[in-house]
Amino acid sequence: MAELNPAHAELDITPSSEDGVPVLSVSGELDMSNVEHMRSAVASSGAASAGRLVFELSGLRFIDSAGIAVLLEASESIGSVSVRAPTAPVRRVIEITGLTEILPIES
């Protein structure tokens, strides 16, 4: 869902599933202004029952500490969470904040 409100950064989240593992394809920018959308997308993804969740981040251009926090929350509540194909800015933030073990990156 695209955000038209200029106060909110553009964010598009598309849920899908691979072999029973929920996948959230996230594109745009994930920051403090729209983390609630991400939070509800995680909650409705069915990941809690599957025990696994994949974030497909090839279209995510920016993530701030609030966005990282949502990924960490997902990891805490679901258990096994991985990040797929992050863009360089996102990958670097995950690396620099020492989260590569908690949010393992699938390339």
Next chain:
Amino acid sequence: MIEVRASPPPSANQEEIRESSAGPVERARGIRATPAAIIVLIIGFAVTAAVALTTLALYNSNENRLLRVRLRELNLVLAETVPSVQTPLASAAALADATGGSAHSFRTFISTYVGPRQQFTSASLWRIEGARPVRIATVGAPPGLESRPKALAQFLARARRPGVLQLRGMLEGAHPALGFQFSTSRRAPVFAVYAESALPASRRSKIESNSAFSDLDYVVYLGSSRNASQLLVTNAGKLPLRGRQATDVVPYGAGHFTLVVAPIGSLSGAFFRDLPWIVGLAGALIALAAALATHRLALGRERAHQLAQDLDRIAAGDRERYWEQRSISQTLQHALLPDKLPKRAGLEVSAVYVPASAGLDVGGDWYDVVELGDERLLLIIGDVSGHGLEAATTMALLRHAALAYAAQDSSPAGVLENLARFARTRDDETYFATVLCAQFRLNDREVRVASAGHLAPLLLDGASAHFLDLDVDPAIGLRRVRPRYRESIAALPPEGTLIAFTDGLVERRGEVIDAGLTRLSVLASSTRKSLDELVVMLAHELTFGERRDDTAIVGVHWEQ
């Protein structure tokens, strides 16, 4: 400590704005012509009056012209009756001359012209000899003029001017009449033919409604002036005629008639007569409508203007409240941050907190610098995820917890492990915080640093600058990870500066975070400013524009 704060805009005119707030909208509702509407009305009426008067002048000029045309026509009609009067009399006079005044011939000839329905009521043949004329023959009634012998003699004496029709009015009395005399005798004996035509007693005559002149009132006077006593005939109900009229003097034989005509109604038609009124009325209505439309437009404009002012006032009020709340938030934020930082010879500490530009809330960034004695210094900087009162509360909790743990065990890894353990006990809510803990040992010229997901600080050594190479462990607040933090030890120059910061300083959309780190490093190493100036400059240069996140910067400068 130096504060970078946004200041509220000047609001000196607020009182003035409030005072004027109850005004123009109320006034606009009253019945009050706007100046523009009055001007339009005046111009409209003036134009209407000018057009109506022009129309009226054209109408009058046209009516006068038409009336003169009609007068001329009537004049011609009247002049054409001369032969019908003169011819029988002239013929009878010629016959008398030829027959030597034969009464029989005269009677035979003239009798067809005399009678109740004929042209003349009376016709007689006279011989003019000496002072007394002698009547030879009479047809019809006796001549009315005979009752006044002197007048008769005078009139018949004009027979000495042969070939000219003579006219005599007998307008007094019950039977007014017009007398005619004609003679052709140029030598004695002189014969004269005298005839009378009766005039209606009231002098009133009707024109047939289908006549060519039914649209006119006319008056015919005997003589060359409008003398009421010489009135011959009229169709007008009341004399003298009033209003528009035209007069002409018509020669008739040896005499004259004076002809006066006035139009009944309008000669050019009722429409043209009414046109000035129609123009005036329509123009007045159009002017009124235009004035009304102008009035509404002017009122609309006034209301729009008023609305704009109201909106301005509301916006000013909103701005005022915004700045008030923002100021409260910032006051609270600053209350949560240390109000005193260490400062002594050889040691200087400076910090800046820059709130997010858009929000009214307090943020989750914090910092502390405490002296531990023995030339040791502990720097803690942290960033609680999220924003608002909740994040600020968590921040305050973590900040004081960290200070408390540091009092027991001031090793950076120890502080972070204790803090992480503390955070796991609060299972009622989820939050994360990146925290950097650095212990300066100036005597040993080293700094020990542990990071819970926090960005490494920048070390400035003269003109060179580099980020400390750290082992970064996960953020505070994760329950599934065992809290283990590693310490990295870095050597310190005798004189240098360490800049610790939160991610708001270096994160930018559309770029890898390393670009922001490089920007910071280049900017910090390119100037030689005091620590206070450096920290403010970094805050100003690197958080310029829209800030979605709070930013904290702490600088420590030492000299040995």
